Amino acid sequence: MKNLTYAEALREAMAEEMEKDSSVFIMGEDVGVFGGCFGVTGDLVQRFGEDRVRDTPITETAIVGGAVGAAMTGSRPIAELMFASFMGVAMDEVFNQAAKMCYMTGGQAKVPMVLRTPVGGGIGAAAQHSVCNESWVVGIPGLKVVLPSTPADAKGLLKSAIRDDNPVIFFEHKVLYETKGEVPEEDYTIPLGKADIKREGDDATIIATGMFVRKALEAADQLAKEGIELEVIDPRSLVPLDKETILASVDKTGRAIIATEETKRGSFASEVAAVISEEGLYSLEAPILRVCSEDTPVPFSTVLEQAYLPSTEDIITAVKSSL
Amino acid sequence: MKNLTYAEALREAMAEEMEKDSSVFIMGEDVGVFGGCFGVTGDLVQRFGEDRVRDTPITETAIVGGAVGAAMTGSRPIAELMFASFMGVAMDEVFNQAAKMCYMTGGQAKVPMVLRTPVGGGIGAAAQHSVCNESWVVGIPGLKVVLPSTPADAKGLLKSAIRDDNPVIFFEHKVLYETKGEVPEEDYTIPLGKADIKREGDDATIIATGMFVRKALEAADQLAKEGIELEVIDPRSLVPLDKETILASVDKTGRAIIATEETKRGSFASEVAAVISEEGLYSLEAPILRVCSEDTPVPFSTVLEQAYLPSTEDIITAVKSSL
Amino acid sequence: MKENKEELLEMLEKMLEIREFESSVQQYFAEGQIPGFVHLYLGEEAIAVGACSALKEDDYITSTHRGHGHLLAKGGDVKKMMAEIFGKVTGYNRGKGGSMHIADVSLGILGANGIVGAGLPIAAGSGISSQINGTDAVTVCFFGDGASNRGTFHETLNMASVWNLPIVFVCENNMYGISMPQYQSDGRKGQNIKDVADRAVGYGISGITIDGNDVLAVNEAVNEAVKKARSNGGPSLIECKTYRWRGHFEGDPTNYRDDEELEEWKKKDPIKKFSSFLLDEEIITEKEFKQIKDKIKEKVEEATKFAQESAEPSPDDVTNNVYFEEVE
Amino acid sequence: MKENKEELLEMLEKMLEIREFESSVQQYFAEGQIPGFVHLYLGEEAIAVGACSALKEDDYITSTHRGHGHLLAKGGDVKKMMAEIFGKVTGYNRGKGGSMHIADVSLGILGANGIVGAGLPIAAGSGISSQINGTDAVTVCFFGDGASNRGTFHETLNMASVWNLPIVFVCENNMYGISMPQYQSDGRKGQNIKDVADRAVGYGISGITIDGNDVLAVNEAVNEAVKKARSNGGPSLIECKTYRWRGHFEGDPTNYRDDEELEEWKKKDPIKKFSSFLLDEEIITEKEFKQIKDKIKEKVEEATKFAQESAEPSPDDVTNNVYFEEVE
Ligand SMILES: Cc1ncc(C[n+]2csc(CCOP(=O)(O)OP(=O)(O)O)c2C)c(N)n1
Ligand SMILES: Cc1ncc(C[n+]2csc(CCOP(=O)(O)OP(=O)(O)O)c2C)c(N)n1
Ligand SMILES: [Mg+2]
Numbered sequence A, B: 001m002k003n004l005t006y007a008e009a010l011r012e013a014m015a016e017e018m019e020k021d022s023s024v025f026i027m028g029e030d031v032g033v034f035g036g037c038f039g040v041t042g043d044l045v046q047r048f049g050e051d052r053v054r055d056t057p058i059t060e061t062a063i064v065g066g067a068v069g070a071a072m073t074g075s076r077p078i079a080e081l082m083f084a085s086f087m088g089v090a091m092d093e094v095f096n097q098a099a100k101m102c103y104m105t106g107g108q109a110k111v112p113m114v115l116r117t118p119v120g121g122g123i124g125a126a127a128q129h130s131v132c133n134e135s136w137v138v139g140i141p142g143l144k145v146v147l148p149s150t151p152a153d154a155k156g157l158l159k160s161a162i163r164d165d166n167p168v169i170f171f172e173h174k175v176l177y178e179t180k181g182e183v184p185e186e187d188y189t190i191p192l193g194k195a196d197i198k199r200e201g202d203d204a205t206i207i208a209t210g211m212f213v214r215k216a217l218e219a220a221d222q223l224a225k226e227g228i229e230l231e232v233i234d235p236r237s238l239v240p241l242d243k244e245t246i247l248a249s250v251d252k253t254g255r256a257i258i259a260t261e262e263t264k265r266g267s268f269a270s271e272v273a274a275v276i277s278e279e280g281l282y283s284l285e286a287p288i289l290r291v292c293s294e295d296t297p298v299p300f301s302t303v304l305e306q307a308y309l310p311s312t313e314d315i316i317t318a319v320k321s322s323l
Numbered sequence C, D: 001m002k003e004n005k006e007e008l009l010e011m012l013e014k015m016l017e018i019r020e021f022e023s024s025v026q027q028y029f030a031e032g033q034i035p036g037f038v039h040l041y042l043g044e045e046a047i048a049v050g051a052c053s054a055l056k057e058d059d060y061i062t063s064t065h066r067g068h069g070h071l072l073a074k075g076g077d078v079k080k081m082m083a084e085i086f087g088k089v090t091g092y093n094r095g096k097g098g099s100m101h102i103a104d105v106s107l108g109i110l111g112a113n114g115i116v117g118a119g120l121p122i123a124a125g126s127g128i129s130s131q132i133n134g135t136d137a138v139t140v141c142f143f144g145d146g147a148s149n150r151g152t153f154h155e156t157l158n159m160a161s162v163w164n165l166p167i168v169f170v171c172e173n174n175m176y177g178i179s180m181p182q183y184q185s186d187g188r189k190g191q192n193i194k195d196v197a198d199r200a201v202g203y204g205i206s207g208i209t210i211d212g213n214d215v216l217a218v219n220e221a222v223n224e225a226v227k228k229a230r231s232n233g234g235p236s237l238i239e240c241k242t243y244r245w246r247g248h249f250e251g252d253p254t255n256y257r258d259d260e261e262l263e264e265w266k267k268k269d270p271i272k273k274f275s276s277f278l279l280d281e282e283i284i285t286e287k288e289f290k291q292i293k294d295k296i297k298e299k300v301e302e303a304t305k306f307a308q309e310s311a312e313p314s315p316d317d318v319t320n321n322v323y324f325e326e327v328e
């Protein structure tokens, strides 16, 4: 094991795949000499050259559409969107091109591309740079959607995403970039579609993603002191979703709380709630609760942003109300 | 009362508001002499001139962004996107500009714009012209979202939308355009945020939108013959959502089935399920079921498209399985 | 330029094939045998054929909603195309795509596209692949005058220029985007310039405007641009002036244009122009010409029959192909 | 051109105000008093001031992520701006927007914007409003060289041209979009043309390139374009060459450019240039100059103090203003 940051783990995943497969390349804004807005691509341009680590103009539509075309013709692009908040600029390319190409062509076209992009608030970046828009892509058939919460998951999932023959939206959380964790020395991948039980417990199930896995684990630590044992499930890949693991846990605990940073209405959290209420209703002993951000744009002031974001305390309150 | 098609009712709403308020104008592709791709704007250009019924180039980004700017500066634009499937092209303008402008500016900016656009399959228009993407906007704080199912609702809701001081995404269903219904003679509006109980019943609640209100009513007719009485609720405005009406009905019937044309995962139907499972769980006597389209892009062939779309029969099956 | 008879005849055949194909689609659509939307290429045949005749099999094209012509010109199979348009399981896309989404990835046909202007970034992508994978494949990117007003046009031409991508941008200026004139001095217009090719200046690439109804002119211009692209000379923009004979889609009342305008353009029929040339120059005889036409007619009839007689997809197929599966 | 002393002094004051304001923001950001991202306008003051001095109060501007200068030049209140940047409830946006979203709609300031290129379509909208509501308001739309590669640039200039909208597009070419050079003959570049103004050709509008560090040149050019727009002459594009003195955002290591380049540009300091002119021409005295500087310094210090001492928003405010409410 080695100790890496989430950002370093992501960089390692890209470097290893680029070394193995010459058709893998990176493109995005300031991914070259600048090293990426959050430093994720770092020195890759020095290692792999400007042809394979391509600085683009400010041109998200062409970046994502270009990745689709490159993926259809024998390359494996890793496109970076500097912020997930900018996905609207390239949404047609995500939705009508990347996601549908295989289906529309009756299975002819293969679109092995990864779209890496950071979500999340907590750094005062305000309304247009802080969104968690997982729900936009979770509902789009043809995409896979990933959001890792630890360096080890980040690396293993990104390698799987790069090797996958389908378009993968790979969300990263800004605040996690500098967090550290143990990462295996050897070559490994983590399959898309397999949830990870980050902590076992019998009293209630928390399904949490990204930053909120950390907050859920904090909540679990605190509740453990009161004798309440949370089971914390990190789906890791939102699509495909590991329903089995989630439903089995809810069946065991009888309680489901979904904690994500998204605004609540129309969220991935809503989807998980819908799945449980459809396929696991008889397991439930209490309402399914969503602990999510307020249904507002992300405010700038630190005070407001903290009021906007759910806290560990909010998770604890939700758990207690459901017991 | 007069008998109008859904398209005619929409046109009347626009004409009446344009007559009353000179700051209301229309822009979109082929909304002028062509009369709109589905004939909704019809003869409005002859009545109001090219300045107020503006044919645009193929330029969705500028249409929606232009509507935002016009709305911020004293106009009341009605922008038409020829198909809701094209919303990805203008998604940044919907998401980062229209929806957030009021909040980001601390309440200074008012954005009274309507974005009219048709959703839905059933006409063989295939993957890039048939989507129901309500879920994209339902989750965006700052937007209101409407989807009428009858000519009378269409007219009354569109008039409210035009008068509203906030951005309203006004979905229309293509297949409904030519359907007829009774529309009041006098000036009237229907408030956004008020569901309509389209049929009362005690045995199960169907929450249905757009085309699926018709299918739910068909299902109700058929089930009535077997003595099963459905309550059919049409939210009409998806945001704000009339939770009270929905929860009261579910409390009465103990059963909730949500029928929409969207692909199931991450849909508005999921959101309704989440709301019920959070706020109405103890009313439930059976799992919440979503009757939605298959989680695939919309296929072209008629056979496949029919397999993709849920049918009246699917609603009946769902109801029966929940009884 | 294509010089030898064989090549010239091939071009003529392709043009006739497109003409015949589209006329059949027109007919069967009117009869209700074809669902959805169809956008016909009648009157514009010289562009697809002139351009694709400059390409090798492993070159790429991206196409549009008005794509039948491009696909046939790049070598698309008439039967599989017709079957797809009829929504049959034997179609290129197993009936899942239809007219607006036909593709043959193995022939470098990266698909018709229902989103105006969406083919441009995809063309950037195949251009990038040529660089990443070190091949000499060139991409011809077809798009309309209307599409040239979309942001994708701008972003793609810019990207292609700064990265020197091997792409030939072929703008089919058929004077309208649905009801919107590309240019007119007074009144509604899609853009305030007469020639779309003027936009090339903004990207530092070459841009020319040619007669899109002259297959030899198109072929010559595209040929040169392809050569340049293949030898690392970067992208070019070629605007081909033409006219669509039919409405925007079948069913369009065309209340936005004059019949006279159409009649004027029909006089410039690209097939008549080319066949007259071939006959005048005695490269072919009237008899040969008739033989070719008959052969093509038969070919398209067979394709139609094939489409009509093919099976519908099975309803169970609806959930296949959402994700890619390697087929052995 | 501005001729009388009063107007010239106003411009000088505004430039100094921006310089002082930005220097303070730089300092307080470094000290950790300001959260989030800030993008400073240091070195580019002549553009905002030259352009906004050509406007009336009811004219509109749209701005960018690097917006402080534009807003101040259009008359934005120093206190409310600083308070907003500090995230205080007394700020323009009640602390909800921050540096990237400051607006004063009552002054026609349609907002800074965090999305590069997003201001352009909004400017089209205010241009449309002038036509719909029959006012003579003109919109100045500021954007960067990097933004000119986005689709919004293309779609907006095209729309503005075909509808003859009263807009002046002011491109601030400060040579970089973050780390990407706008142009260089070899290597990475945002675009393959030296002058962004060349793009005007593609829309059939006039485009000129001027010295963006010369406030009088900017004012003259924008003035003329505003006059034209106001008298129904349609939009223009004015490219102003300049340079940002600081990194892209505070904290940027600027590993993509040379110190010498910065030093060269610092010699072209727009304020030094303008003040030297005013001193040389004896329009102002050294003493007056110093008085102005002192006054501005005090003004900004007061604003900072106001910002620092203002209250934080209440956490309960988080859910307000999602929808518009008329305030009596
Ligand atoms: C993004 C987008 N906007 C609008 C449409 C609707 N639409 C389909 S074809 C068309 C006109 C296209 O004009 P042009 O590019 O000139 O091609 P042509 O039809 O003339 O061949 C329009 C507006 C679309 N499919 N996609
Ligand atoms: C659509 C979009 N893409 C990328 C970014 C990230 N970003 C912020 S500023 C910037 C550079 C802008 O360059 P330019 O337009 O030249 O303005 P400058 O910063 O030089 O003033 C980038 C890439 C963004 N905010 N929005
Ligand atoms: Mg056209």
Ligand SMILES: [Mg+2]
Pocket (backbone or CB within 6 Å): D144, D145, D146, D172, D173, D174, D175, D176, D177, D178
């Ligand atoms: Mg710049």
